[in-house]
Amino acid sequence: MKSQGLMIAITFVFALIIIIDAFFAIDFISAASTEIQNWGTIIASLALALAAVNLIRIHSRRIRLRRGEWYNSVALLTVMFVQTAIGLVNRSTGEVYNFGFNNIMTPLGATMYALLAFWIASAAYRAFTARSIDSAILLVAATVVMLGNAPIGESIWSAFPSIKTWIMDVPNMAAQRGIMIGGGIGAIALGLRILMGIERGHLGGSDE
Amino acid sequence: MIGTWLAAIGTLGLMSFAIKENPFYRFVEHVYVGIGAAHSVVMGWESLQTKAFTPIAESGDYIKLIPLLVGLLLYARFFKGKIWLSRYPMSILVGIGVGLTIKGTIGAQIVNQIRATLVPLTSINNIIIVLGVLSVLMFFYFTRKNTNALFNTSSRIGRYIMMIAFGALFGNAVMGRMSLMIGRVQFLLGEWLGLLG
Numbered sequence: 001m002k003s004q005g006l007m008i009a010i011t012f013v014f015a016l017i018i019i020i021d022a023f024f025a026i027d028f029i030s031a032a033s034t035e036i037q038n039w040g041t042i043i044a045s046l047a048l049a050l051a052a053v054n055l056i057r058i059h060s061r062r063i064r065l066r067r068g069e070w071y072n073s074v075a076l077l078t079v080m081f082v083q084t085a086i087g088l089v090n091r092s093t094g095e096v097y098n099f100g101f102n103n104i105m106t107p108l109g110a111t112m113y114a115l116l117a118f119w120i121a122s123a124a125y126r127a128f129t130a131r132s133i134d135s136a137i138l139l140v141a142a143t144v145v146m147l148g149n150a151p152i153g154e155s156i157w158s159a160f161p162s163i164k165t166w167i168m169d170v171p172n173m174a175a176q177r178g179i180m181i182g183g184g185i186g187a188i189a190l191g192l193r194i195l196m197g198i199e200r201g202h203l204g205g206s207d208e
Numbered sequence: 209m210i211g212t213w214l215a216a217i218g219t220l221g222l223m224s225f226a227i228k229e230n231p232f233y234r235f236v237e238h239v240y241v242g243i244g245a246a247h248s249v250v251m252g253w254e255s256l257q258t259k260a261f262t263p264i265a266e267s268g269d270y271i272k273l274i275p276l277l278v279g280l281l282l283y284a285r286f287f288k289g290k291i292w293l294s295r296y297p298m299s300i301l302v303g304i305g306v307g308l309t310i311k312g313t314i315g316a317q318i319v320n321q322i323r324a325t326l327v328p329l330t331s332i333n334n335i336i337i338v339l340g341v342l343s344v345l346m347f348f349y350f351t352r353k354n355t356n357a358l359f360n361t362s363s364r365i366g367r368y369i370m371m372i373a374f375g376a377l378f379g380n381a382v383m384g385r386m387s388l389m390i391g392r393v394q395f396l397l398g399e400w401l402g403l404l405g
Binding site: 002007008010011012013014015016017018019021022033035036037038039040041042043044045046047048049050051052053055057069072073075076077078079080081082083084087088091092097099100101102103104105107108109110111112113114115116117118120121124127133134135137138139140141142143144145146149150166167168169170171172173174175176177178179180181182183184185187188191192194195202203204 | 210211212214215218219222223225226231234235236237238239240241242243244245246247248249250251252253254255256259260271272274275276278279280282283285286291292295296297298299300301302303304305306307308309310311313314315316317318321322324325333336337338339340341342343344345347348366367368369370371372373374375376377378379380381382383385386388389391392395
């Protein structure tokens with residue numbers, strides 16, 4: 001059944017059970033809510049492997065056609081298959097699995113994030129020009145927070161850490177709260193649009 | 209020892225991108241994607257064991273077969289003409305997501321935030337927090353064009369307060385990345401090369 005109506009109804013019922021459970025103490029609704037949240041975890045776990053299947057399809061095709069740097073695809077698939085096999089046999093707590101996790105995944109992940117320091121520095125060079133009041137405020141706040149976080153800031157002026165704490169605790173908190181409330185209202189509005197079937201991008205759009 | 213060398217070579221490979229994109233970087237990047245994908249598959253498998261296979265095998269909780277079968281429909285997207293089947297698990301996931309979002313948002317993002325903002329106006333900081341939250345909310349009012357001078361001034365103050373917050377977040381992000389970079393350089397110089405005391 002390709003009916004989008006049925007899919008929207010499924011979305012509506014599943015969401016409604018969780019929402020009712022959040023506001024009313026009804027035993028069978030509570031049990032149903034817990035059960036369907038477990039269902040969500042099971043389906044999401046199967047979705048994780050979907051990404052891996054997609055990678056296998058793309059890279060095996062690249063190897064087959066000897067396209068571009070296909071040997072990198074060989075490396076990707078080899079590492080993926082070996083580590084997956086180890087994980088399935090040895091579990092994620094096993095010593096062999098953790099060798100790969102601790103010596104490849106963790107350091108490479110940290111380096112990827114650390115690399116962003118360079119791009120952030122270059123973005124800062126462009127952003128930190130006080131062309132308007134807005135950018136001047138941003139420049140001053142960011143500079144004070146950076147100096148307040150680094151030991152050199154305290155060496156330059158001992159008040160930097162206190163000013164940084166004040167910025168974080170007062171204006172920053174006020175803005176974060178405003179953004180959170182605004183974002184929350186937006187999320188609820190989007191949720192209601194999905195429940196009513198107005199927003200149906202996840203079902204392949206409105207024209208199918 | 210082998211682990212340290214692997215980590216060091218990988219770290220250098222990724223860091224080489226700072227000079228220019230190069231084949232060494234792309235090789236390490238592919239290895240990273242491979243091991244990341246493997247990790248997500250293993251995590252997914254272990255989650256399935258805990259949430260589905262064990263309850264089915266040990267407690268006869270056969271109702272867990274339903275999400276397993278529905279979840280497998282996700283793979284229908286690889287079969288031409290059957291893509292629509294993969295939208296059923298998607299609609300369930302979206303339904304659960306919407307339910308959890310509405311449930312979590314009302315409490316954590318709206319009620320709790322409003323409650324935390326209702327502070328006595330006895331100090332300059334509390335006044336800034338209350339007026340700040342109100343003016344940021346004014347900024348997000350897009351329903352209709354407003355010509356009221358007070359409203360527009362408040363909205364502008366909201367924008368300035370948000371600029372302070374964005375600046376603070378940017379500063380924190382820079383410092384966070386820098387500390388990660390320091391950690392990697394320390395690893396290379398200390399753990400790998402043994403140059404640090």
